[in-house]
Amino acid sequence: xxxxxxxxxxxxDEGKGKIVDVLTPKYDIxxxxxxxxxxxxxxxxxxxxxVLHTIPSGIFRENTLNIVGNGVVIDPVIFKKEINALAxxxxxxxxxxxxxxxxxxxxxxxxxxxxxxxxxxxxEKIGSTLKGIGPTYMDKTGRNGLxxxxxxxxxxLEKYKTLKQKHLSLLAQFEFDTxxxxxxxxxxxAAAEELKKLKHIDSEHELNNAMKTGKAVLAEGAQGSLLDIxxxxxxxxxxxxxxxxxxxxxxxxxxxRIGEVFGIFKAYCTRVGSGPFPTELFDDDGExxxxxxxxxxxxxxxxxxxxxIDLPALKYACMINGVTKLIMxxxxxxxxxxxxxxxxxxxxxxxxxxxxxxxxxxxxxSPIYEELPGWKQDLTGITDLDNLPIQLISYVEFLEKExxxxxxxxxxxxxxxxxxxxxxxxx
Ligand code: GDP
Ligand code: IMO
Ligand code: MG
Numbered sequence: 419x420x421x422x423x424x425x426x427x428x429x430x431d432e433g434k435g436k437i438v439d440v441l442t443p444k445y446d447i448x449x450x451x452x453x454x455x456x457x458x459x460x461x462x463x464x465x466x467x468x469v470l471h472t473i474p475s476g477i478f479r480e481n482t483l484n485i486v487g488n489g490v491v492i493d494p495v496i497f498k499k500e501i502n503a504l505a506x507x508x509x510x511x512x513x514x515x516x517x518x519x520x521x522x523x524x525x526x527x528x529x530x531x532x533x534x535x536x537x538x539x540x541x542e543k544i545g546s547t548l549k550g551i552g553p554t555y556m557d558k559t560g561r562n563g564l565x566x567x568x569x570x571x572x573x574x575l576e577k578y579k580t581l582k583q584k585h586l587s588l589l590a591q592f593e594f595d596t597x598x599x600x601x602x603x604x605x606x607x608a609a610a611e612e613l614k615k616l617k618h619i620d621s622e623h624e625l626n627n628a629m630k631t632g633k634a635v636l637a638e639g640a641q642g643s644l645l646d647i648x649x650x651x652x653x654x655x656x657x658x659x660x661x662x663x664x665x666x667x668x669x670x671x672x673x674x675r676i677g678e679v680f681g682i683f684k685a686y687c688t689r690v691g692s693g694p695f696p697t698e699l700f701d702d703d704g705e706x707x708x709x710x711x712x713x714x715x716x717x718x719x720x721x722x723x724x725x726x727i728d729l730p731a732l733k734y735a736c737m738i739n740g741v742t743k744l745i746m747x748x749x750x751x752x753x754x755x756x757x758x759x760x761x762x763x764x765x766x767x768x769x770x771x772x773x774x775x776x777x778x779x780x781x782x783x784s785p786i787y788e789e790l791p792g793w794k795q796d797l798t799g800i801t802d803l804d805n806l807p808i809q810l811i812s813y814v815e816f817l818e819k820e821x822x823x824x825x826x827x828x829x830x831x832x833x834x835x836x837x838x839x840x841x842x843x844x845x
Contacts, residue, residue: 419629420677421449423665424745425639427735429689431715431722432682433747433829435459438475438638440827440837441680441844446633447483448476449625451668452658453640454491454524454554456547458716463834466507469716473500474638477509484511485621487637488520489658489668491554492566493529494609517613518621519567525578526602527585528553534594544654545691547717555657557581566618569610578607622670629675637665643735644689651778654693662739681741681823683732685749685813688722690715694778697725697761697785711751726759726787729820734774736821743841745827746817749810750797750836758792758813761785762820790816797830803838 424441426432439461442448455471461478462468470477472492474484486492501511528550535552536543546552557563562581568574582603589596628635641660644650649661658664666673686707689695699707704724707713713722735741752758763772763786770786777783793807800806806828814825826841839845 419632419634420675421625421629421635421637421665421669421671422678422680423637423639423662423676424680424682425660425662425665425739426642427681427683427732427739427741428642428687428728429644429695430640430642431458431688431690432642432684434639434682435461435470435475436747436829436832436834437680437682437745437827437837438636439463439478440834441636442476442479442482444634444844445476445482445636447485447625447628447635448474448638449485449487449621449635449669450474450490450638450640451487452489452660452664453656454551455493455496455549456551456656456717457640459640460716460832461834462832467832468503468507471500471717472497473504473511473515476636476638477504477511477515482514484515485619485624485669486515486517486521487621487669488518489664490518491522491524491551491558492517492613493524493549494613495605496549498609498612512616516617516619516621516624517566519565519618520621521566522554522558522563523565523568523610524550524554525564525581525585526599526606527582527589528557529602530589530594530596530599531585534589534592537594538592543692545693547691549717552657553585566613569613570618625669625671637669637671639664643739644731646738649734649738651693654691676740678743679739679741680743680745680826681736681739682745682747683727684711684747685727685752686711687725687728687731688713690718690720690722694780694783695723695725696731696764696778696780696783697728698723699725703755706754707751710754711748726761726785727817728761728785729817730761730764730772730774731778732821733772736823741823743826743844744818744821744823745829746814746825747829749828750830753793753795753797755792756794757789759787759789760816762788798836800830800838801835803840806838
């Protein structure tokens with residue numbers, strides 16, 4: 419068996435959590451491969467609305483193993499809170515959640531360094547979620563990091579203190595207030611101790627053995643392709659490879675073992691934090707999208723910036739990821755518009771282009787739109803493909819033609835049940 423991958427094609431928050439939960443019954447294992455608690459993946463079913471940050475979105479389904487892979491960065495404090503919130507809902511994670519020994523730990527001082535770096539950048543700040551993601555990946559690539567596998571070793575505290583000291587000298591250079599560190603550290607060490615109760619595994623072996631024995635694996639991405647450290651709108655990106663290749667390095671899966679690549683996108687586009695966004699709307703339409711889509715960050719609560727769908731960006735994401743199947747989310751949010759705009763090209767330095775260029779700064783790029791008729795009909799109660807309005811089907815077919823890929827799922831609401839399948843293999 420090969421590993422399927424589900425990942426975001428825009429700037430995150432496409433609805434990955436919902437669709438991983440929908441698809442989980444088809445898989446034996448769900449594995450997160452990058453990112454950390456900067457992610458917020460929302461699941462809704464049976465009157466429950468739940469946000470997961472580090473734990474894979476297969477956790478609510480029985481008989482599914484959830485793996486936090488080596489490419490993920492873990493904050494023990496947030497992780498413990500996630501486990502407690504699940505326990506309140508009756509989900510016991512002891513048997514179906516395991517951690518890679520090679521996943522790196524986010525220290526309290528990583529969080530302080532994140533805040534210090536953002537403060538120092540002033541107006542140029544990234545708009546980080548301030549979860550310590552950037553500094554943790556910096557220590558990983560700088561070969562200074564602490565990993566899950568270190569927690570149970572006798573040298574753990576010593577190694578922790580050495581890294582903390584290094585961070586403190588950096589924080590002193592930033593002249594950053596560290597008065598909260600003692601309290602943060604106490605909570606962190608206690609939470610790290612709790613992590614020992616979970617199984618720490620060599621997840622690359624677990625996953626490759628699973629494939630050999632015919633088990634079905636779905637790799638769950640976090641963030642989105644346009645936040646990728648290499649291919650995103652740098653420097654306004656996150657610090658990991660969010661694209662499909664990240665599933666190989668973040669789980670230990672060989673490139674030729676990748677099966678389907680599900681690329682997920684909103685019927686429009688959003689972004690939270692700073693950075694360029696060619697189709698961003700600053701008018702009533704943007705406000706309406708934000709309101710109808712309830713576009714507020716699942717991790718930070720910040721309002722998400724909204725705009726029309728951007729095909730040059732989506733085509734780029736499909737190319738980099740080798741997407742095989744598309745999934746379109748939040749079609750219901752566009753029900754309020756008479757007409758729907760699709761950015762098909764950019765005007766880039768005075769020239770019409772259809773590709774995603776090196777720099778998509780507002781001063782260089784302006785979107786060129788095509789307009790399609792809206793459907794002006796509530797979709798949230800529709801369960802049958804045949805009952806979808808003709809204008810929505812035209813919109814879907816227009817996107818399929820442009821992206822040269824099939825749209826296999828259309829989501830018409832946040833609930834698990836508000837999912838319309840166009841591909842029998844996924845239903
Ligand atoms: P993720 O990070 O990709 O998992 O996405 P988030 O959970 O951060 O954001 C997606 C938001 O849209 C959540 O609040 C979901 O409950 C919600 N959502 C998902 N699919 C749909 C949909 O089809 N329609 C509407 N209206 N909301 C949706
Ligand atoms: P999910 O998995 C949307 C954004 C932040 C910021 C930039 C860098 O829920 O789709 P970081 O904390 O990584 O240093 O922030 O990336 N960002 C996200 N935006 N969804 C996410 O995750 C995000 N994770 C990070 O807003 O602009
Ligand atoms: Mg999210």
